Amino acid sequence: MKTLKEIYLECEDGNYIESSLYSAYRVKQGLRNDNGTGVKVGLTRICDVVGYRMVKNHKKPIxxxxxxxxxxxxxxxxxxxxxxxxxxxxxxxxxxxxxxxxxxxxxxxxxxxxxxxxxxxxxxxxxxxxxxxxxxxxxxxxxxxxxxxxxxxxxxxxxxxxxxxxxxxxxxxxxxxxxxxxxxxxxxxxxxxxxxxxxxxxxxxxxxxxxxxxxxxxxxxxxxxxxxxxxxxxxxxxxxxxxxxxxxxxxxxxxxxPKHGGAAGKVGLQTKLLLETITEETSDQELEELCEKILRREWGDGSGLIYGIGHAIYTKSDPRCQLIKEECRKLASEKGMSTVFETMNRFEKAAVATMKKVKNADVCANVDFYSGFAYAMLGIDQSLYVPLFAISRCAxxxxxxxxxxxSNRKLIRPANIYVGEHHEIFEDSTPDPIPGEVEEVILIEA
Known part of the structure; x- marks a missing residue:
């Protein structure tokens, strides 16, 4: 008798959705528009995050x-x-x-x-x-x-x-x-x-x-x-x-x-590895070569990601990164670690330059890059990075x-479009009609 695990693995294709269907049905994956901006889903008076201006439907970094x-x-x-x-x-x-x-x-x-x-x-x-x-x-x-x-x-x-x-x-x-x-x-x-x-x-x-x-x-x-x-x-x-x-x-x-707060832990591990690998003698060219190895999955954790570099909204600079970077500079001076700080600073520049050269992406260091370094200098265990994030974000x-x-008492209830098959168990059964909005999309795509 097959186990349920074996049965599920046999049937796992039933959960696979062809990526082209998302554009065909005009579905915004990740609630992101085609130009990379977020789908507007609410209003708030609490906080604003600004990283670009839209000019003729294109992002202009600021x-x-x-x-x-x-x-x-x-x-x-x-x-x-x-x-x-x-x-x-x-x-x-x-x-x-x-x-x-x-x-x-x-x-x-x-x-x-x-x-x-x-x-x-x-x-x-x-x-x-x-x-x-x-x-x-x-x-x-x-x-x-x-x-x-x-x-x-x-x-x-x-x-x-x-x-x-x-x-x-x-x-x-x-x-x-x-x-x-x-x-x-x-x-x-x-x-x-x-x-x-x-x-x-x-x-x-x-x-x-x-x-x-x-x-x-x-x-x-x-x-x-x-x-x-x-x-x-x-x-x-x-x-x-x-x-x-x-x-x-x-x-x-x-x-x-790991795609949200868990990234802070990834940055912490990367920071530890970097400080064990690069020194003040490491040239800028060698730093860029190291970044290219990371992107090729030949160094680091094999993810192909340079943790702490890039952000969904911030393009030219992350204000949080700049503020904690300045505090890190002062703390590094106090601890006699200014050389280490400058090494991290050079790696940041090398990572940004490499992303532009290899991926033609205009990115900046995000808050996690120097947060990991700050926690390391404070002598805080890496397992506490994300819990500290949670403590702070609770406000x-x-x-x-x-x-x-x-102010917003409506139940948040977005729509999904069914793209699975229709089956008949009995000959005289009639499957439910496909919703009109889907029929319209199919006609457009045809």
Missing amino acids: DGQLIYRGYQISDLVRLAKQDEAIHGYEITAFLLIFGRLPKEDELKSFQFTIKHAFNVDLLWQKYQTTNLLNALQIEILKLFGTDEDPETDRLDLRMEKGLSILSSLPLFVFSVYSNQKITAYPLPAGGFAENILWMARNHKPYTQQEARVMDVLLMLHADHGGGNNSTFANVVISSTGTDIYSCISAAIGSLKG GWVAHHLENRQ
């Missing part, structure tokens, strides 16, 4: 912009650095969720809340999974079980639950990571970034610049518009009216994927969840 509630991310980072205290992420998270910059007393209240609104009562269990993201999903769904009114659709209560999730995430991550239950933030007087850095490095002392780097990383990852995959997954599920715990858990499931997820529940 310097990238990331805008939170009307403020350039570069201005927010600059604002945060004016204060000796490290609390840029708290300012950013408040801005995303509440829609405006906090006043001094509001910031203090927000800081207190996200360090005391956690719920880790159900936490402690050793997980069989080696992936922290899966454990994180489980812990968030446990919060549903402890909530006396988890299904409420009152926006103020959903906001409070969102802040509880945001407050709980770091404790969940580092409890599972360290294999010991953490029931409170270890630095009562420290900012959110300082507490995360302290836990991520097992209570190792840090410098002001190290804390600043972590704070800037959290700010840069806090949101990236409503179209990124994890936020869109969150919004799609939010549109059903379900609880916020389910929505944030689903967003984390999306972030885990954006909560903001988009609340915006959706307030």
